Amino acid sequence: MEHIYRVEKMADLLGVSRSGYYDWRDRPVSSRMIRNQKIVQDIKNIQKESRDYGCPRITNALRMRYGKIGHNRVARLMRENGLLARPKRRFVHTTDSNHGLIVAPNLLNRNFQAVSPNTVWVSDITYIRSKSGWMYLCVFLDLYSRRVVGWSLDTDMRASLVIRAWKNALAQCGRIQSMIVHSDRGIQYCCQEFRMELEKVPGVQQSMSRKGNCWDNACAESFFSTLKREIGLRELIFRKDDLQAMLFEYIDGYYNTRRSHSYLGYRSPSEFETEYAFAVSVKTG
Secondary structure: OOOOOOHHHHHHHHOOOHHHHHHHHHOOOOHHHHHHHHHHHHHHHHHHHHOOOOHHHHHHHHHHHHOOOOHHHHHHHHHHOOOOOOOOOOOOOOOOOOOOOOOOOOOOOOOOOOOOOOOEEEEEEEEEEEOOEEEEEEEEEEOOOOEEEEEEEEOOOOHHHHHHHHHHHHHHOOOOOOEEEEEOOOHHHHOHHHHHHHHOOOOEEEEEOOOOOHHHHHHHHHHHHHHHHHHOOOOOEOOHHHHHHHHHHHHHHHHOOOOOEHHHOOEOHHHHHHHHHHHHHHHHO
C-alpha cells in the first residue's frame, strides 16, 4: 500500500528544514550535472558498440569527444550507474604437452614486443562450449599489432585445426623475411605435419613455451580471455556455423579493425599497421 506523507513530517524525520527542501527542489540543474548525464549516456553507447570496454578504454574514447576528462570521474559515473564492465575470467588451458615429440626452444622468452609486422606470431588453442559439444578455436596473433592474422574452428583438436589457421594467416600476410612462430608444447604444434608446414616457408623459426608455463604465451591467452568476455559466450551456441559467423564478425569485423588496444596507444591493429606502412613509405621515399 502506498503512503503519502506531508513535507513537514518528512522534513522533521530527516532533520532538514522545509525551506531547505524547497530550495533543493527548485534549484536549477547545474551545468556539471547536465554534462555528467551526457557522459553517462555516451558511456552506455560506447559499451553497446564496443563490447564491454572497461574504464581505461572508455576514458580514452571520451577524451576523443570531450578533450580533458579524468579517469576517476569516469570510474565514479560508471560505478554510480551500474556500468562496470564484466570482470575477466581465467580459462583452462587445453593443449596436451605430455608426449615424446621434439620440442622447439623458447626463442621468444617472453619478449612480447615486435619491431614490425610478420616478425613474431604467437598461436594457441582454446575451447568453446556448445549445445552439440565442445568446439576448438586456434588463432595466430601478430605481436607487432596484436592483429589476428589467421584462425580456424573445428569440433576436435587435431593438427589440421592448427594447419588451417596457419594457412589462413599466410594467405593474408605480406612478405615474410624472418619470423618466429611461438606456441605452447601442445602435440598439435610438435607433430610432424605442422613442422613440415613451417619448413615450407623460408625464414620461419619455431619457438615453444616452457612446460606448464602459460605466461610464456601470455598474449594469446589474453586474447582468448578478451574474446570470451566481450563476445558473450556464456550462452550456448547451437551450431558450428552460428559460432563461425559470430567469430568472423568479432575478429575480422571488430577486433582487428575497430577495437582499441592500450598496448597500441588505444588504436586498433589495422590503424597501427596502417601507420607503420605509411612511415615506411615516407622513409623509403
